[in-house]
Amino acid sequence: MTVVRFDSALGAAQALVTAELAAWAHDIVLVRDIYGKVRVAIDDRRRAEKPPKDTLAELAARLDTALGAFSPGAPSMFLLASEMVAPEEIFAAEELSARAAPAGIRILDRQIVGSDWSRTPFADGAANRVALYGIKGGVGRSTAAAVLCWRLSRAGKRVLVLDLDLESPGLGTTLLPADREPDYGIVDWFVEDAVGQADRALVADMLARSPIGEGADVVVVPAGGRVRPGYSYLPKLARCYAEVPREDRTIEFGERLHGLVQELERQASPDVTILDSRAGLHDIAAVAVTRLNALSLLFAFDSPQNWSAYELLFKGWQADPMRTAKFRENLKMVAALVPETETAAYMQSFQENSYRLFEEYLYEETAPGEEAGFNFDVKNAEAPHSPLRVNWSRSIQQFDPIRRPGAVTDEQVSAAFGDFVREATRMILGEPVK
Amino acid sequence: MGTDYCDAAYRHFGDASHLAENKSVPNADHLYGVAAECALKAVMIGLGAPSGGGELQEKSHRQHIDKLWSEYESFVKGRSAARYLTPLAGLPPGPFSDWRIEQRYSHRTDVSSTKVLGSHAKAAKACLVTLERAINDGRVRWIR
Numbered sequence: 001m002t003v004v005r006f007d008s009a010l011g012a013a014q015a016l017v018t019a020e021l022a023a024w025a026h027d028i029v030l031v032r033d034i035y036g037k038v039r040v041a042i043d044d045r046r047r048a049e050k051p052p053k054d055t056l057a058e059l060a061a062r063l064d065t066a067l068g069a070f071s072p073g074a075p076s077m078f079l080l081a082s083e084m085v086a087p088e089e090i091f092a093a094e095e096l097s098a099r100a101a102p103a104g105i106r107i108l109d110r111q112i113v114g115s116d117w118s119r120t121p122f123a124d125g126a127a128n129r130v131a132l133y134g135i136k137g138g139v140g141r142s143t144a145a146a147v148l149c150w151r152l153s154r155a156g157k158r159v160l161v162l163d164l165d166l167e168s169p170g171l172g173t174t175l176l177p178a179d180r181e182p183d184y185g186i187v188d189w190f191v192e193d194a195v196g197q198a199d200r201a202l203v204a205d206m207l208a209r210s211p212i213g214e215g216a217d218v219v220v221v222p223a224g225g226r227v228r229p230g231y232s233y234l235p236k237l238a239r240c241y242a243e244v245p246r247e248d249r250t251i252e253f254g255e256r257l258h259g260l261v262q263e264l265e266r267q268a269s270p271d272v273t274i275l276d277s278r279a280g281l282h283d284i285a286a287v288a289v290t291r292l293n294a295l296s297l298l299f300a301f302d303s304p305q306n307w308s309a310y311e312l313l314f315k316g317w318q319a320d321p322m323r324t325a326k327f328r329e330n331l332k333m334v335a336a337l338v339p340e341t342e343t344a345a346y347m348q349s350f351q352e353n354s355y356r357l358f359e360e361y362l363y364e365e366t367a368p369g370e371e372a373g374f375n376f377d378v379k380n381a382e383a384p385h386s387p388l389r390v391n392w393s394r395s396i397q398q399f400d401p402i403r404r405p406g407a408v409t410d411e412q413v414s415a416a417f418g419d420f421v422r423e424a425t426r427m428i429l430g431e432p433v434k
Numbered sequence: 435m436g437t438d439y440c441d442a443a444y445r446h447f448g449d450a451s452h453l454a455e456n457k458s459v460p461n462a463d464h465l466y467g468v469a470a471e472c473a474l475k476a477v478m479i480g481l482g483a484p485s486g487g488g489e490l491q492e493k494s495h496r497q498h499i500d501k502l503w504s505e506y507e508s509f510v511k512g513r514s515a516a517r518y519l520t521p522l523a524g525l526p527p528g529p530f531s532d533w534r535i536e537q538r539y540s541h542r543t544d545v546s547s548t549k550v551l552g553s554h555a556k557a558a559k560a561c562l563v564t565l566e567r568a569i570n571d572g573r574v575r576w577i578r
Contacts, residue, residue: 243520
């Protein structure tokens with residue numbers, strides 16, 4: 001007997017259920033649990049008749065075989081809404097997929113982490129947000145964030161910047177001298193919010209003005225507070241991703257992070273909010289890149305490792321086109337640390353690889369005579385796949401604007417980040433900043 | 435006869451609801467407490483509490499709902515812990531602290547006002563919702 005692997009289990013169940021319970025398709029949800037086991041939930045509340053017992057028993061046995069190790073066992077195969085205490089947890093779940101054509105069966109994928117990758121963006125005001133993200137680390141993302149803060153400030157734009165790299169914080173240190181670090185940071189907000197005391201006073205104690213601000217203020221929110229006796233970080237980080245109860249519903253991580261960003265924006269009144277997102281396929285990135293209506297700058301090297309990692313992400317987005325359509329126009333690639341030699345060839349290769357990725361997973365096909373959908377020519381500089389550019393430079397390795405303010409000159413910063421700052425600010429504000 | 439906290443939770447909860455509808459307050463109240471106990475015990479086993487033959491093994495876990503409630507709250511931990519605490523969180527603290535298993539020996543006029551019944555019914559439902567989450571997530575197996 002062949003082993004049933006995770007990838008084929010759900011499809012096998014879907015095929016059998018579609019064939020055997022066609023008349024019920026619109027009332028069926030396939031629930032894939034946290035171990036990948038698949039159950040069939042049937043909403044029988046609005047119908048006079050129940051699904052025939054014999055049919056269910058026979059189908060349970062066949063599903064049990066088809067699902068292999070991903071079967072919950074034939075006696076546990078079906079969940080009937082009429083027998084449940086809280087059927088809305090399944091039939092009205094937020095992360096329920098759209099109906100799969102043509103049968104109409106829906107899927108509920110119960111995941112331990114990462115559910116924010118399958119949620120729609122929050123309804124939001126017109127905040128100018130930009131998220132800096134790299135699917136792999138070491139792409140110079142936080143340095144780019146610091147430079148962006150500096151240049152926006154110099155142009156008179158008030159900046160709020162959040163270090164969301166909670167597992168590997170650093171932007172707070174880059175932008176603040178020790179004597180200006182605030183008492184609290186983002187991890188503090190999460191634990192205090194869970195018990196209902198993330199009030200204005202706490203938020204005020206999370207904000208600090210960076211000396212990097214030359215014109216308007218650069219308001220920094222570090223991952224954690226000033227290191228001092230009695231102050232801990234790890235026990236708070238270990239609780240950040242918890243859902244919390246509020247009245248009779250559960251507030252999940254993404255909604256909490258959104259609430260934090262909104263509260264910070266209310267207090268700091270920035271012209272631009274910069275989110276330094278954690279790298280990788282992480283919950284924080286899911287929120288920052290896909291749910292906060294931010295311009296999402298995707299940093300990458302032109303390397304097979306980077307492209308194949310992005311491919312995993314884009315493939316997930318492709319699977320839910322209705323949702324992806326709500327944030328795809330905010331995506332923009334960034335060619336990170338572009339080498340000094342053979343630059344033109346490098347950029348061309350980047351452009352082509354990036355186009356290939358977008359073309360395969362995100363761009364829509366447009367039939368002749370049809371109105372153009374989300375689709376761009378490979379050479380179109382405005383296209384999401386066409387990268388902004390950060391040049392590699394030896395001098396930028398010394399960039400430490402607070403502790404060694406003279407180590408890197410303005411010209412050196414412009415040489416590395418000029419294109420990036422100009423184009424990113426044009427996209428955020430509609431006018432470029434030098 | 436094996437122990438099946440999960441099925442028993444549904445059974446007691448269903449019967450408690452019938453009794454409550456028919457104004458049989460003392461027995462409804464008794465069964466809400468037992469249903470809540472069974473539901474939380476089923477979830478605890480699903481989340482890894484030591485068990486054998488379907489029964490919990492540790493003495494601190496083998497309690498009725500008036501004592502079990504706080505045991506449960508401190509037992510639940512780990513990456514997805516919050517999912518199994520949030521349904522209970524909107525309730526007043528220790529919602530069964532005024533419930534006793536001995537109520538079953540009491541005179542009908544001694545126990546359970548309608549008001550108390552209402553709060554116990556709400557808390558028991560929250561326990562069943564928690565259990566149902568654990569079933570949907572694949573942590574608890576419910577064999578019908």
